[in-house]
Amino acid sequence: MAEFVTLDLPEGDAARGVAVLRIARPPMNQFNGQLVREVAEAAEAVAEDARVAALVVYGDERVFSAGDDIAELSGLDPDQARAMAADLQAALGCLAKVGQPTVAAISGYCLGGGLELALGADRRIIGDNVKLGLPQIRAGLIPLAGIRRLSLLIGPGAAKDLVYTGRFVKADEALTLGLVDEVVAPDDVYTAALRWAGQFIGGPACALAAAKAVFEAGPHGLDRARTEWAELFTTADREIGTRSYLADGPGSAAFVGR
Incomplete structure (x- = not known):
């Protein structure tokens, strides 16, 4: 059983519906190795489940993810980092491997590994109070999985600005950049994501x-x-x-x- 992730799947052998993957590592849903692996395992389960028409990925009403667990990363030696880099990179990109449409429903903060995960979704819906960013550079690191996908999404110039500075982006700028697809009231993030995902029930x-x-x-x-x-x-x-x-x-x- 996963400790930091829950996965709600459609019920019934014949039913097709929306699955919901929830990230739950209180208090701020920071991404450590275990959480990343659990998210990837849940995404793989969704991809293999014919009952799932679409997937919503959500944290909670307060936060999607406040970023990487720097305390855990600080304890790695170079050999450990090399050994785990490929697996972590693949896990953070897991949503792109899900054949069904995926949407990230983002509240509060979406930083570091949380944003890297969300970049692999087909759509990102945020509350108008959200802050997004890839602040790893401020810890002497770089995003492990998000640089290429970010560059394809918003262009290399804007991507370099966000990665090199590690700055946070508010909702209006995120929408202008094309980093997100829809901005709604904070209380409407989850329902908006369910609404978008629901249109694929019964689809091809x-x-x-x-x-x-x-x-x-x-x-x-x-x-x-x-x-x-x-x-x-x-x-x-x-x-x-x-x-x-x-x-x-x-x-x-x-x-x-x-």
């Missing part, structure tokens, strides 16, 4: 996973798109979708998720 799960794989392929996206497109012709959803589209137009298909 195979096509959504294929589209996500193409986005993640980066410079190899054209090659990956050809492969994913052709493979969709082996799915029941493609057959159902094209038949329904021809008969009744778009938006009328009853997809089965396989």
